[in-house]
Amino acid sequence: MKWVDEYRDPAAIHHVAAEIRATATRPWTLMEVCGGQTHAILAHGLDALLGTDVSLLHGPGCPVCVTPLATLDRALALALRSEVTLCSFGDMLRVPGSAGDLFGARARGGDVRIVYSPLDAARLAERLPGRQVVFLAVGFETTAPAVAAAARFARQRGLPNFSLLVSHVRVPPALEAILSDPETRVQAFLAAGHVCTVMGTAEYEPIAARHGVPVVATGFEPLDILEGVLRALRQLEAGEARVEIQYARAVRPEGNPHARALLAEVFEVVDRPWRGIGTLPRSGLALHGDYAALDAERRFADALPAAAAEPAACRAGEVLRGALRPDRCPAFGRDCTPERPLGAPMVSAEGACAAYFQYRPAASGEAPGPEAP
Amino acid sequence: MSHETAPGARLAALACPLPVEGDRVTLAHGAGAGASARLFEERVHAHLANPALDRRHDGALLDLGPGRVAISTDTFVVDPPEFPGGDLGSLAVHGTVNDLAMCGASPRALTCGLVLEEGLPLAALDRIVASLGRAARTVGVPVVTGDTKVVERGKGDGVFINTTGVGVAPPGRDVGPHRVRPGDVLLLSGPIAEHGVAVLSVREGIGLEGELASDSAPLHELVSGLFAAVRDVHCLRDPTRGGVGAAVCEIASTSGTRIVLDESAIPVREPVRAACELLGLDPLFLACEGRCLVFVPEAEAEAALHALAARPEGRGAARVGRVEAGAGRVVLETAIGGSRVLVLPPGEPLPRIC
Incomplete structure (x- = not known):
C-alpha cells in the first residue's frame, strides 16, 4: 500500500x-x-x-485517556436522558466513568451512537429534529478542526438541537x-x-x-x-536543542492555516483538567463567542453531575507523565484489564496500558517483548 | 412445521379479519391466521419450494444413508441486513453450510427460522428470503422446514434468521481442534477480513468507498476437494466473528499447542488493508464468511495447498503458520522480524478517534 x-x-x-x-x-x-x-x-x-x-x-x-472523569460522567448522564442522542468516537465507549461506560448506558436504553466524523453527528441532528444530538468532542489539536467544522455547519444551518460536550486539549502545555x-x-x-x-x-x-x-x-x-x-x-x-520536522510529508512549520483559522473562530484557549494529571493552564479549548450557544454544558447545565473522585488503585496519571511503565503498575493485567479497566489508558486504542496488554502480556510466559533479530 | 398453514392455500384465500398494512410486516402476520398463511406462501415458501417443504408438515424426515450425522446451528443478526457482496439471506445459508463443512460433513438439509420485526418492509423480506432461496439452490441443499414469528416493533432489529444444518460425514472422518498437534502446518484459503470490512463500510456514518465486498461463499466443495486430495486433514475452521485471530487463539487454547503465525504471509487485499489502516482496525480480528483455516501434517501441506488453490473459493490460498509444542498460545511473527503474543481484543473492534 x-x-x-x-x-x-x-x-x-x-x-x-x-x-x-x-x-x-x-x-x-x-x-x-x-x-x-x-x-x-x-x-x-x-x-x-x-x-x-x-x-x-x-x-x-x-x-x-486524558479526558477528565467529570466529562465522561456528564456524557453518561446525557446519554441516559430520553431526549438525547449522544454521538462519540468509537474508542470512548469502553472508557470507565464513575458508574460504568457508554456501552453500559446504551444497554440501559441510552441512545449512544458511534460516528466517524463530528460532521456526521451534526447531519444526524438535521435528520432527527425531535432529538437533542450531543457530540462528545474529545481529542487534541488533531481532531479539534473537524469539531470546529461541525460547529460551523450547525451554526450556518441554525440547528437548534445540536450541541458539543467539549474536552479538547492542547499538546504544548x-x-x-x-x-x-x-x-x-x-x-x-x-x-x-x-x-x-x-x-x-x-x-x-x-x-x-x-x-x-x-x-x-x-x-x-x-x-x-x-x-x-x-x-x-x-x-x-x-x-x-532544536525543533525539527521528520514528518515532512505532512507537516509544515506554519501548520495548516485553514484549520488554524477555523480553530480560532470556534474555540478559545482555557485552563483544563487532564485526567490523572490535574489542571494545566491554557491547555484546553472551549467554545467561544457565538459558538458558546452550542455548549452542551450550558444547554444541560441543570442535569449534569459534579466531578467525582478517581479510583485510587489507578495510577494512570503516572503512566501519562512517563513516570510509570504500564506493566510495572501493580494493577496491570490483574485488577485492570481491557475487559475490566480501572482507567482509560487500558481501553483506549492509543492508551499505553492497552498497548502493553495487547503486545506484551505480562503473564504470557513468552519472552517479554519482541525477539530482536 | 410451525407455520400453521395446514391447508395453506385455502386459508390464504380467506379474507384477513385484521387490518393489514399493505407493504409492511404487521403483528397480524404472526398471529397464525390468514395473514400468516399468506406471508408464508407468498414471501417464504415461494422462494424456498422443494418436495420436503411442499408437504407442509410439522417437520421433515430425511434419509441420510451411512456415515455420521453432523448438525450445526447459527443465528444471523447482521446490521445492516444487506451489504456489499451479500445479505442476511445468503449469509444464513453459507454460514451454516460452512459450519457443517468444517466438521468434514457434506450438507444435506437446512431449516430456516425467521424472526421479523413489525414494520419490516415486505419488499425487504422478499429480497432476503429470495436470496436465501437462491443460495440454498446454488449449494444444492433444500430448506426442509422452518418457522416464522413476528415481534412487536422495537423488540427486534428488522429480521433475524436462524438456520440449522444437517450433514453427513463419511465413517472414520475425524476433524477438529483435538487433532491439532505440533508439526502441523496452517493454511488459509484466501484473503481475510473482507466480510468485516464490507459490513463496516455501510454502517451509518462511515461511508467507505472502494472495492469492498463480503467474501460470503459456501465452502463445502472446497472442503470436499481438499479431502479428495489429502488423506489426513486434522482441523478446519471458518474464521467468522473475531476473524483469523480469534479462531487461531481458540484452537491453540483447545488443542494446548503454540501456533506461530507469519504476519507477512497472511493475505489481505489492498482495499481491505487500506480501510483497516484508515479505521485503526486489525484485519486479523475482522470476520471472514468464505474462508477457512486448514491444519494438516507437514507431509500433506503442499497437496492441501494445491487442492485449495485449484478452486475459485481457494484463490489466494497460502501457508500462514505452523504448530509447535507449547501452552495454548498464538505468536505472531511480524513483518519486520520481531514476534509477539497475539491477544484477543476485549470485544467488538471499535473505530478509533484519530
Whole structure:
C-alpha cells in the first residue's frame, strides 16, 4: 500500500536502527508524545531495535485517556436522558466513568451512537429534529478542526438541537508540565506528527529553547519513528536543542492555516483538567463567542453531575507523565484489564496500558517483548 | 412445521379479519391466521419450494444413508441486513453450510427460522428470503422446514434468521481442534477480513468507498476437494466473528499447542488493508464468511495447498503458520522480524478517534 509499505520496509528499518545504535554514545531517554506512536512502537517491537543506550518513555498523547472523569460522567448522564442522542468516537465507549461506560448506558436504553466524523453527528441532528444530538468532542489539536467544522455547519444551518460536550486539549502545555517536573527523565520529545500537521511547529520553539530539549515532529509508521529517534539522538549527542520536522510529508512549520483559522473562530484557549494529571493552564479549548450557544454544558447545565473522585488503585496519571511503565503498575493485567479497566489508558486504542496488554502480556510466559533479530 | 398453514392455500384465500398494512410486516402476520398463511406462501415458501417443504408438515424426515450425522446451528443478526457482496439471506445459508463443512460433513438439509420485526418492509423480506432461496439452490441443499414469528416493533432489529444444518460425514472422518498437534502446518484459503470490512463500510456514518465486498461463499466443495486430495486433514475452521485471530487463539487454547503465525504471509487485499489502516482496525480480528483455516501434517501441506488453490473459493490460498509444542498460545511473527503474543481484543473492534 502506497504511503504505508515504504515506511514498514524491514531493510530500511534495520538500517536506521543500526544507525541509532551507532550514534548513541551514552544513555538517553526520549518520550514519544502520541499514543498512536506508542502503539506502533509496541506492535512492531521497535524499542528492541534501539540498543541499550536509548530508552523510550510513553507520553500523554492519548486523548481518550486524558479526558477528565467529570466529562465522561456528564456524557453518561446525557446519554441516559430520553431526549438525547449522544454521538462519540468509537474508542470512548469502553472508557470507565464513575458508574460504568457508554456501552453500559446504551444497554440501559441510552441512545449512544458511534460516528466517524463530528460532521456526521451534526447531519444526524438535521435528520432527527425531535432529538437533542450531543457530540462528545474529545481529542487534541488533531481532531479539534473537524469539531470546529461541525460547529460551523450547525451554526450556518441554525440547528437548534445540536450541541458539543467539549474536552479538547492542547499538546504544548502538557510537554511544558512534564519538563517542569523536577524528577522528569525526558531529554527529547518525538512530537505528534498529526498535531503538528494542524498547528505547525512554532509553539514548540520556546519549549525546546527554555528546557534545552530537542523536539522532533514525528510520524507514526515504524520508519518515521526510528528516523525521529535518530534525529533527536543526533541533536542530543551534538548538544543541540532544536525543533525539527521528520514528518515532512505532512507537516509544515506554519501548520495548516485553514484549520488554524477555523480553530480560532470556534474555540478559545482555557485552563483544563487532564485526567490523572490535574489542571494545566491554557491547555484546553472551549467554545467561544457565538459558538458558546452550542455548549452542551450550558444547554444541560441543570442535569449534569459534579466531578467525582478517581479510583485510587489507578495510577494512570503516572503512566501519562512517563513516570510509570504500564506493566510495572501493580494493577496491570490483574485488577485492570481491557475487559475490566480501572482507567482509560487500558481501553483506549492509543492508551499505553492497552498497548502493553495487547503486545506484551505480562503473564504470557513468552519472552517479554519482541525477539530482536 | 410451525407455520400453521395446514391447508395453506385455502386459508390464504380467506379474507384477513385484521387490518393489514399493505407493504409492511404487521403483528397480524404472526398471529397464525390468514395473514400468516399468506406471508408464508407468498414471501417464504415461494422462494424456498422443494418436495420436503411442499408437504407442509410439522417437520421433515430425511434419509441420510451411512456415515455420521453432523448438525450445526447459527443465528444471523447482521446490521445492516444487506451489504456489499451479500445479505442476511445468503449469509444464513453459507454460514451454516460452512459450519457443517468444517466438521468434514457434506450438507444435506437446512431449516430456516425467521424472526421479523413489525414494520419490516415486505419488499425487504422478499429480497432476503429470495436470496436465501437462491443460495440454498446454488449449494444444492433444500430448506426442509422452518418457522416464522413476528415481534412487536422495537423488540427486534428488522429480521433475524436462524438456520440449522444437517450433514453427513463419511465413517472414520475425524476433524477438529483435538487433532491439532505440533508439526502441523496452517493454511488459509484466501484473503481475510473482507466480510468485516464490507459490513463496516455501510454502517451509518462511515461511508467507505472502494472495492469492498463480503467474501460470503459456501465452502463445502472446497472442503470436499481438499479431502479428495489429502488423506489426513486434522482441523478446519471458518474464521467468522473475531476473524483469523480469534479462531487461531481458540484452537491453540483447545488443542494446548503454540501456533506461530507469519504476519507477512497472511493475505489481505489492498482495499481491505487500506480501510483497516484508515479505521485503526486489525484485519486479523475482522470476520471472514468464505474462508477457512486448514491444519494438516507437514507431509500433506503442499497437496492441501494445491487442492485449495485449484478452486475459485481457494484463490489466494497460502501457508500462514505452523504448530509447535507449547501452552495454548498464538505468536505472531511480524513483518519486520520481531514476534509477539497475539491477544484477543476485549470485544467488538471499535473505530478509533484519530
